[in-house]
Amino acid sequence: MKFAKHWALAVGTSPLLRAHGWSDENMEAAQVMAGERLAKLEEQAKAGTLPSAPSSVYYHVERPPREELIEEIPAAEGDAAAGIVSRNCYGSLVLNTAGFAMVDIDCDVSPGVFDFFKTLFGGKGAKQQAEESLRRKVDEWMLLSKRNGRLYRTAGGYRLLLTDRPEDPASDAFQRSMDDLGADPLFRQLCRGQESFRARLTPKPWRMGLANPPDRYPWDTPVKES
Numbered sequence: 650m651k652f653a654k655h656w657a658l659a660v661g662t663s664p665l666l667r668a669h670g671w672s673d674e675n676m677e678a679a680q681v682m683a684g685e686r687l688a689k690l691e692e693q694a695k696a697g698t699l700p701s702a703p704s705s706v707y708y709h710v711e712r713p714p715r716e717e718l719i720e721e722i723p724a725a726e727g728d729a730a731a732g733i734v735s736r737n738c739y740g741s742l743v744l745n746t747a748g749f750a751m752v753d754i755d756c757d758v759s760p761g762v763f764d765f766f767k768t769l770f771g772g773k774g775a776k777q778q779a780e781e782s783l784r785r786k787v788d789e790w791m792l793l794s795k796r797n798g799r800l801y802r803t804a805g806g807y808r809l810l811l812t813d814r815p816e817d818p819a820s821d822a823f824q825r826s827m828d829d830l831g832a833d834p835l836f837r838q839l840c841r842g843q844e845s846f847r848a849r850l851t852p853k854p855w856r857m858g859l860a861n862p863p864d865r866y867p868w869d870t871p872v873k874e875s
Contacts (some may be wrong), residue, residue, distance in 0.1 A: 650845040652733050653713040657866040659683035666690050669867070671713055710842035711832045716743070717866040727780040734850065740862045742850040748815030750823070751848040752832050756783050756806035783807065783831065790830055808848060814822065 655673035660667050668690055670682030677870035693699045714735065719742060722732035732746040744751070757778050787800060787809060797813040809830065816823045818840035827837045840846055854861055 651713045651843045655679040657683040659687040718861040726850040752809040804806040
């Protein structure tokens, strides 16, 4: 599971040139990496080859997530943590696990124009039909795979928790299982790149009428940290 406990920020001659470094050992090593990454950005700026800003929330696939560590969940054996609770970029708490499989399965179907009238008279709208079809698909996979787990409804579909045995999120075998279940491709890519499973524990702020946090971790002032 890729997760760094220490993050540092280096700012260049222009405030727009900023680079973060990370380390699982100490803040000094994180600061050294931040300086090295900043130097590379400054070279790219002089050459006019700065990369464009990523648009996806999954842009940190190849590095640890830049998130505040809230709690470590110790493993039954060994020194590595079995799980980590972190706070993501929009303030929600997230559970990261090394082997406990959590699979997000989205149902991307919006209600149709006539769905209201269908449901009014006891019929099934497109969204309800899609959700039922997805539920049958998951049930069939569980039966054929002889797996045990729990299935929960989410705002966008379902979350499947496999409780019978641990899984390797980066393995080809479980990547194929997530594909069979219909897991989001970016979610599968994130699991493979970070060698962990992720699931939110608290709602997204905009679903509760709240604003996103004004800044991102690591905090550069005590006020932001509090």
